[in-house]
Amino acid sequence: MNALVLYFDGKCPFCTAEMRRLSEWDTQHRLAFVDIAQEGFDCAPLNVDLAALNRELHGRTSDGRLLVGIDCMIAAYTLAGHGWLVLPLRVPGLRRVLASLYRAFAGNRYTLSRWLGYGTATACDGDTCGTDNPFIHDKGPTDAAEDRPSRRDTRQLAVRWMYAAAIAHLLVGAAMPWAADATLFDTYHRIVEQSFWSGAAPAQARAQQVWWIALFGATLQCSAIWMLALVHLGNRTRHRMAWGWLLVGLLVWAPQDLLISLQAHVWPHVVVDAVALLSMLPPLLYLWRKDAA
Secondary structure, eight states: OOOOOEEETTOOOOHHHHHHHHHHHHHTTOOEEEEEESSSSOOOOOOHHHHHHHHOEEEEEESSSSTTTTTHHHHHHHHTGGGGGGGGGGGGHHHHHHHHHHHHHHHHHHHHHHHOOOOOHHHHOOOGGGSSTTOOOOOOGGOOOGOOHHHHHHHHHHHHHHHHHHEEEEEEEEHHHHHEEEEHHHHHHHHHHHHHHOOOOOOHHHHHHHHHHHHHHHHHHHHHHHHHHHHEEEEEEOOOHHHHHHHHHHHHHHHHHHHHHHHTOOHHHHHHHHHHHHHHHHHHHHHHHTTTT
8 A cells, every 4th residue: 555645736737747756756656646637536535625636735645644735745755765855844934934835836836837847748648547656657678768867857857956946045035034033043143153252242243143134134035036037047948148147156156155254263154155055056067068058
């Protein structure tokens, strides 16, 4: 028995592409997939109407529990061995924001699928819809190479990674003006204060930090929107110039930010800068080279 049955909209190109990717990752066959858009689909056994199934992704566990929305996504990606991709969905403060964004995305999934460059996708093909996994077809040994990720799949993965990076910047920037003085930042504030004050820092120093973090949040939102625009243009036009400008911006920012943080011994900045650089540089280099071909 499968650990989780996913009920998804097979008419949504983006949704189908994600289900197909989960299917490829699910080497232990712990997931099953049901296309709710297929003729003859009956939602009565779930005790959920079709309108609700269309609003959010639903999943049924082996013990009969129904998972909805981001809870279903967390379970699916975890069972497929890629739970790290949905770690932000587990962060309490971020979870509510991401859940709202997911519902907005789901409500506009056809338009956003086109906007993200996904074409028309069909999840099921003939008798294949009757199986637990509509993405698995009976293929002979000669077709094994077709199951390997294509170069196009690699490009899509790199593009989606950059979309995720841009959205993450936008979400962090949106949170900073309102969470700068939250207890979550206490450790960060103390580390910065210790870099500039030998003893206890005055209250005005903390107030100044909160002020500049809130101010920087608005700047980060602006940069994230520009980043999203360049990723979108690069994805749709396949012109290396968009990736080149993102690379230039990254390579202008990172060395300076790292050097200034190292000089001040502000180690959290060094770690965050290094992670950001290492997470974005490889996919951008790949896309810049790929779209030059």
